């Protein structure tokens with residue numbers, strides 16, 4: 001087998017990483033800056049698995065350490081997010097093509113959302129890695145009945161989960177009320193989902209020229225019941241999805 005690039009698997013939540021670690025028999029742990037980096041192999045590929053931490057600063061630090069200290073050459077991120085776009089429902093998947101920080105505002109000096117010093121507000125994910133991840137996500141959805149039983153699907157109304165691709169926005173806020181959600185939809189009509197880490201990874205990966213791909217499972221609709229839906233969904237659904245998607249992605253390499 002030809003050597004493939006050392007790949008980071010990053011999850012926002014412990015449950016998601018657990019499914020990866022369970023399949024990494026030769027792993028060893030390196031702790032840097034309070035983060036546990038699990039180094040080993042997955043489906044024969046060299047990987048480093050780590051929790052991103054919650055929020056943009058924690059995520060940016062983790063991304064920088066992965067690149068500078070752990071020497072990863074590409075990053076795959078899996079997590080959950082709130083759905084913003086019309087038709088982006090709980091149980092759907094969103095593969096990011098670009099990220100923006102919805103709470104970046106240096107106006108009136110810079111246009112709203114523009115990242116000072118970069119002349120842009122959006123950071124793209126890597127096209128080829130994203131294509132591969134989207135393919136893996138779509139085949140995982142096709143086989144969803146193999147890892148989600150009928151009762152779980154019925155409880156969350158997950159009859160026909162769909163895959164969306166496009167803009168995800170990040171900010172240091174758990175969006176959980178209807179008016180904040182509506183404001184984001186008005187301001188950023190093409191945003192499909194909202195979460196708290198992706199844009200930080202996208203900016204750091206842009207700075208270092210490291211390919212990034214991100215998939216998020218929709219856990220809530222960022223509305224008044226988001227905080228109720230979120231923990232239930234995590235336990236029952238999100239961890240299964242991420243394991244299935246990563247499994248398919250790594251098998252294609």
Ligand code: SAH
Pocket residue numbers: 012013054055079080081082083173174175176194195196197219220221222223226230
């Ligand atoms: N109490 C939780 C953390 C909640 S923070 C725990 O530690 O288990 C929410 C996490 O899910 C963040 O990592 C964020 O990226 C994502 N997320 C899901 N729904 C979201 C929403 N509506 N708004 C913002 N982030 C959301």
